[in-house]
Amino acid sequence: MTLRMFGSALALFALGGSALAQQPQPQPQSRLVPQPPAPRPATPLPAAPRMRMPANALLPATQALFDGYVRDGKMPGIVGAFGVGDFPTLFVTAGHIADGADAARADADSLWRVYSMTKPLTAMAAMLLIQDGKIRLDQPLSDFFPAFKTMRVLTSPDTSLASVPARHPILIRNLLTHTAGLGYSIITKGPLLHEYERLGILPGVIDAKSEAQARLVRPKTLAAFANRVATLPLIAEPGTKWSYSIGLDVMGAVIEKASGMPFDRFVNTRIFAPLKMTSSYWTVPASEAGRLATDYAFVGDTRVPIDAGRTSVWLSPPTFPYGGAGLVMSARDYDRFLHMLQDGGTLEGVQVARPETIALMMSNLLPAGVTFGGIGGGTGGTQGATPMGFGAGGSVFLADGPGGFPGKGTYGWGGAAGTIAFVDPAHRSRTTVMVNYMPPEKWPLRADLAHALAADTARFGR
Known part of the structure; x- marks a missing residue:
């Protein structure tokens, strides 16, 4: 796949998408395992030296968008992880994990509350x-x-x-x-x-x-x-x-x-450990508090800290692990999870799940007669024009988006503090965006990211 295709896919990922529509109904039998979509013919990516260019040089419009959000006070920091195939993930970053001169810069290993983006892990x-x-x-x-x-x-x-x-x-x-x-x-x-x-x-x-x-x-x-x-x-x-x-x-x-075994231990043992997701926590260790972003709430246009990273409530164990909203993760770790889904259950030679298990997870599992029309960003949901169903823990595209992007079968979800994650297995591409502010619909991040990535895509088409 070309970087032009990659940019198009990522732009539409940022939009999410769903609509009430006539949808093909899933078979109710649990043994039915859909076949994964056939990968589309791919053309070589740019040569390896070019791929070693910094992400802000490859995606300058996306970098400018992130810089502008930070400069305009919409958020103190933001991290995006953009991957295609098995090439190195591109991390675009801006700002810091909190306000204040001593706050660490936001990067691929900063920690963020992913809230409802926990749901795909539980699924x-x-x-x-x-x-x-x-x-x-x-x-x-x-x-x-x-x-x-x-x-x-x-x-x-x-x-x-x-x-x-x-x-x-x-x-x-x-x-x-x-x-x-x-x-x-x-x-x-x-x-x-x-x-x-x-x-x-x-x-x-x-x-x-x-x-x-x-x-x-x-x-x-x-x-x-x-x-x-x-x-x-x-x-x-x-x-x-x-x-x-x-x-x-x-x-x-x-x-x-x-x-x-305890729920959190099962997730740690069967998912985090084999995928080398070493920055995913149900309870953030005190030694890692310096990497944890501060969570903010907006009162009008004023950004107010509601949970400072260095003294966060997430540094104390929860009552029990919350399968719907209980994880703190880095962009690097969430990208590794999506990369495994993209590659049908295997990452770097380690098989976490069988390909048919991943295909079933990311298929439309809604009971016969039930439709999914999308929900607002405040709940981690998605809105858009492409008809969608629902898989295990996340939304699923039932058709290709405009121009074929995102592809049919694109799976993902978002979080209540603004985080975004999607994987398009048909085009072997994925995206993760990490921020921490509420309500997430305060700023049109998904739409703005779509425009920025479209601009980056156009550069590769010239």
């Missing part, structure tokens, strides 16, 4: 257990936690707790695709939100103050968390509606039970 762990035969895609959740056997469904979710018995069981597929009917404190409304808050169904960390309050009511273990979730009614009949949820957090409890 990967689940897929490994499906590969191992310890979980089935269409297995009832109640096989692992019997409390889910008799669920109830709200009749007026936004206004009442009135409910009726559920007609269908929650399946593992539903947890992975946000079709279980579970809620989420960031989007749930009305009486059910009050119950989630009262019972501590709050699997995530923002800052020390909110964390201290959450710990007073949050269940103390993943198993206790799952069993408490089972006491609450659902917002929809399982398997009938896509609704962003705590499904991947409950999935963490299933992974723990099915694997026979």
Whole structure:
């Protein structure tokens, strides 16, 4: 693939994309394994000496965009990781990991809260257990936690707790695709939100103050968390509606039970260690605090620190590992994860998963009749014009984007503090962007990045 193609793909990655559309329906059988898309004919990249040029020379418009964001006070620092094939990843960086003269420069190994970009990692762990035969895609959740056997469904979710018995069981597929009917404190409304808050169904960390309050009511273990979730009614009949949820957090409890080891240890052992992801943490060690970015919130146009890196709440162990939003990672590490997905389960000669496992993970796993129309950036979601489905833990393009980019099968997700990640296996390319500010839709980073990469692409077309 040429660098022109690479730039086009990356530009569209930055846009994300989704739309309500007629979509091909997935087969419900868990044994169905789709074939990965055939790679497109590739032409050689520039010679190796050119690839050793600094990223800001290869992608000057992207570098200028990042520099401008920092110069204009939109963020203290930003890192982008852009990869194609097995060539060296290009890292474009600007600014620092926090305000202040003593803050470290943002680079490939800086640490960032990835929030919902944790979900694809949790989904990967689940897929490994499906590969191992310890979980089935269409297995009832109640096989692992019997409390889910008799669920109830709200009749007026936004206004009442009135409910009726559920007609269908929650399946593992539903947890992975946000079709279980579970809620989420960031989007749930009305009486059910009050119950989630009262019972501590709050699997995530923002800052020390909110964390201290959450710990007073949050269940103390993943198993206790799952069993408490089972006491609450659902917002929809399982398997009938896509609704962003705590499904991947409950999935963490299933992974723990099915694997026979703590959820975080399973992820560390089966994913992080073989991929040499040495800067991915559920709890940031005190020795690494100097690499951790400060998280900011915007009050109007004023950027206010809400969790300073050197004193971060992420330096203390969480109540339990949060499968939906619990990781701090570097751009280098997230790129290694995407690189493995791009290459069908193998990185640098080490096989983490079989190619068919990766193909299944990044296929449209939505139950028959369910569509995915996209959600806003505040939840880590994507919006756009290309029809999308949903795989295990992330959105999936159901068709090629304009001009063939991104390719059909492009998979990814984002985070609530602005992070972005996509992989296009058909074109063997990937992108990661790391920032930490809320709300992420404060600035049009995805759209601006698309324009910058398009400008960089045009240079290679001349």
